[in-house]
Amino acid sequence: xxxxxxxxxxxxxxxxxxxxxxxxxxxxxxxxxxxxxxxxxxxxxxxxxxxxxxxxxxxxxxxxxxxxxxxxxxxxxxxxxxxxxxxxxxxxxxxxxxxxxxxxxxxxxxxxxxxxxxxxxxx
Numbered sequence: 710x711x712x713x714x715x716x717x718x719x720x721x722x723x724x725x726x727x728x729x730x731x732x733x734x735x736x737x738x739x740x741x742x743x744x745x746x747x748x749x750x751x752x753x754x755x756x757x758x759x760x761x762x763x764x765x766x767x768x769x770x771x772x773x774x775x776x777x778x779x780x781x782x783x784x785x786x787x788x789x790x791x792x793x794x795x796x797x798x799x800x801x802x803x804x805x806x807x808x809x810x811x812x813x814x815x816x817x818x819x820x821x822x823x824x825x826x827x828x829x830x831x832x
Contacts, residue, residue, distance in 0.1 A: 711735045711807050711821040718803060718826030721795055725830070729790040731805030731823055738786040739763070742812035744819060745779060745790045747801035747828075757803070758790060759812040768814060772798075795830045802827050 717729040729745070744759040758769045758779035767779050778791040788805055803826050806819035813819070 711741065713805050713807060713821055713823035715803065715805050715823045715826040718828045720829045720831065723796055723830055723832050725795055726791070726793040727795065727828060728792065729803055729805075729826060729828075731788045731790075733786045733788070733807065739783040741807040741809055741821075743779075743781060743788040744806045744808070744812065744814070744816075745788075746804045746806060746816055747799075748804070748825075749801040752801075754804070754816045756814040756816065759814055760788065761812045762810070766812065768812065770814075792828075795828075797830045797832045800828060800830050 712734045713731055715731045739762055742762055745757040746754050747757050748754040756770050760767045760779045760781055764781045776794055781788040805823045807821040808819045
C-alpha cells in the first residue's frame with residue numbers, strides 16, 4: 710500500500726501562485742510514477758501532469774503546459790505541483806496518484822490516490 714497526502718491548496722486570486730505537495734509513505738517512493746489530476750464540479754477527473762520514477766520525464770495537459778511544473782524529491786518522498794499565474798478555470802479538487810513503473814496520463818491506470826486538496830481561484 711502507498712498512502713498519499715496532499716497539501717497546499719487554498720483560495721487565491723487570479724494571477725496568484727500555489728505549490729501543491731503530496732507526501733507518500735508505505736512503499737519505496739522511487740518505484741512509483743506520480744501524477745497530479747484535478748476534478749471540477751460536474752466534470753470528469755483529468756490529468757494535470759505526470760512524472761516518471763526518476764523525475765527525468767514529465768508530461769502535461771495542454772491547458773497547463775508551459776505554466777505548471779511537476780517535480781519530485783525522492784529523498785523526501787514528495788511530489789510537487791507548482792502553479793503560477795492561476796486562472797479561475799484552474800478551480801478544482803487536485804489529487805495526486807501513484808502507479809508502479811511508467812507514468813501515465815490515464816486516471817484509471819493509477820493504483821493509489823490521495824484525498825485531494827481544493828484549489829479555488831477567484832476572478
